Amino acid sequence: MLDPQTIRERIKLIENKRESLLRLLEQPDLGTLRIDVNQALEEIDDLIDEFKRTFPESELN
Numbered sequence: 001m002l003d004p005q006t007i008r009e010r011i012k013l014i015e016n017k018r019e020s021l022l023r024l025l026e027q028p029d030l031g032t033l034r035i036d037v038n039q040a041l042e043e044i045d046d047l048i049d050e051f052k053r054t055f056p057e058s059e060l061n
Helices: 004-025 033-054
Strands: none
């Protein structure tokens, strides 16, 4: 079982990767890859939202 600190660290990594995808989305020559990047962002956002609903911040302290 994961401890609260490990869970927080993993979610933080996912949030950082999301920022990388946002920067990638700014590239003008992305072409059809833009669809995949948008899909990845949506899925990351869903994962983070679900995590926050399941584990409110107060439960991880």
